[in-house]
Amino acid sequence: MRRLNVTHPQINLEDFIYYYHIAHKRKNIRALNQLCHLYPELSAMAFQNDSLSKRYDPSEYDYYRWHPITMGSAYMTERRIMDMVAYLFSRDRAPKGYKHRLRTAALSYRLMFNYALDRYQKDYDRQELWTNFFLRLPELQQRIEDRHIRSLMELEYRAAEYFMDND
Structure with missing residues (x-):
């Protein structure tokens, strides 16, 4: 029945x-x-x-770009963060070890489902990323001070400009 x-x-x-x-x-x-x-x-x-x-958010397609920092996105994905690190070192790619440091840092994030890639990805909290990653690691902090960068937003903007000029 x-x-x-x-x-x-x-x-x-x-x-x-x-x-x-x-x-x-x-x-x-x-x-x-x-x-x-x-x-x-x-x-x-x-x-x-x-x-x-x-x-829709452009970060869903950042996997298909060499430098996803050049895409306007509100999300702080791992690849965008590594682009900012690469900019600080004036390189095309971030030095080895920084991806591991990011993954092991005590940073809050939220998991978002990326429909384009059919998997979850992390969106890191901007404030914690700035204070507990960029300003906590001595090499990054020194390079930020040398370039007179005052905020994560400014770092993001400069990294995007750097990679747009290089593409």
Whole structure:
């Protein structure tokens, strides 16, 4: 006997898009149809042009760029941070060991799902990144002082300019 009044868990738009993305990647048409049938309001919101443009961020495609710092993004991903370190050393790539130092530093971050790469990536907190990474490591702090950089925003801007000129 089939139950008619089955209640389905309430999900938000982000969850709907995540489940839809998984079903699409697996080519599971039945799951796609079921999602759209169970959550018609979320389905309509997910495919509106306004909704899509609000969720888009260039950092989702930073993997495809040599220097993602040149893309305007609000997220502080690992690759963008390494571009800033590379700028401080006037190199094309950050010196070895800084990626490990970043990963082991006590910095807060949030995990974001990158739909273009089908994986999670970290978005580091800007304030903690500035005080507990750039100003805490003596080599980076010295180079920041030598260049008279006063904030993370200024460092980000200068690194973007540096790599735009070199490309």
